[in-house]
Amino acid sequence: MSAPTAVLFDVPGPRARARNTAAGAVTLVVVAALVGVVIWRMAATGQLDARVWEWVLYENVQLAILDGLVNTLRAFASGAVLALILGALLALGRLSDHRWLASVSGGVVELFRAVPLVVLMFLFYYGLPSAGITVSTYVAVVLGLMLYNGAVLAEVFRAGVLAVPRGQSEAAYALGLRKSGVMRFVLLPQAVRSMLPAIISQLVVLLKDTALGFLITYPELLFQAQFLGSNATLGSPLIPVALVVAAIYITLCLLLSALATWIERRSRRNPAALAVAPAGRLDDA
């Protein structure tokens, strides 16, 4: 990481070093002040009192949070598997030689990338009942995750396949493989390998997006957080619960990201997977 950025400045001389130390000190003071204000306000509003942290010790509360975590992971797991499948199908469709199939898949991808995930979930949960179809919150969340992330993953897969050097598919055709064989045995394995980091970072997005289920009352982590946080007998510990839940989410996402970094580093060592920078446009926010 330091290689490309260290180019931006010289090795500091005595004056630059003094200036950098001063700037560092100012940064530390500002950060400490910000953190300090938050802690001071938390103390002043009683968020650090033992009373609002007591819930951590209650078994029922622990179980409720665990329950929320399980629901989050459940939505994540089914959403991820379905999105990967849908993404692969849409990418194959978009790469197809049949015009109509390619344009239909392209249309589907563009549509679901453009509609906000929240609106999709609202559609399934609040909208479908007026058409006489009722689905559970779980189904609504998973459907939304599948359609949106499937569309984004389709673009990732497609970019990966397009980034495989042309000679690969030409050589495969020359060997007498058919279209499906070229795709299955030659293009996809290389594409998946080079896109694995991008795929996993999209899965991190998917994991974070499960929290949107909160908005349609799917009982995942954040929903449990609000439920516990508004519980008066526990002292309405909204902020403490939110902090704990934030820590859980960050840990989960970091674990997934660490996996992505590990795979990236491993494949970089391997010259076969070299080249092909992920060229896809990722909606990673």
Added chain:
Amino acid sequence: MDVLFGNLGEYLGRFGGTIGLFVVSAIVSLILGVVLAAMRVSPVPAMRATGTVYVTLLRNTPLTLVLFFFALGFTKLFFYLPFFLLAVIGLSLYTAAFVCEVVRGGISTVPEGQAEAARALGLGFTQILTLVVLPQAVRSVMPPLTSVQIALLKNTTVAAGFSVFEAGGFYRAVNERGGSTLVALLWVALGFVVLVLPLSVLQRRLEKRWSVAR
């Protein structure tokens, strides 16, 4: 059609709210993101660490949780602010982390010789960044930056889960008047497609035009 034309004022007003929220948050997040990116490549270790911690924390927290905190927790801790401002703060803080990463990626695409030449001319870090590197990074940064801003535009709907002024809440207003929720939501979805598609097209055009080899 009735659902749309019977509530046209409501519909347009809410999309106005969405666009307002988007524009303000986009500007704030761009400024904050560029500052963070500069911090992350600066010669001062404390600044680099601050930038890294900020980006790591915010990128790995669901936006819903960030807005959850600002919608429900902020007033408890600090003071009253109207929800529009709280949503702007939450969306900007969240998006800035992504803007920072995009800008930092763009900085590393500028050939090293540029910064080296600038150093040889005697420019300092701030001058190298603002006069030489960032202007050249704009070209490679624009397409991914557009995707981040498209994501922000869609993310404004998350704010609708906590309040009512925004397009995502249109269905509730329709529902109260006895209209079909499904149709209302389909109109909202269409509204977003109409808003997002021009941005996507613009992005693709920028990508094509600016991906010319140096």
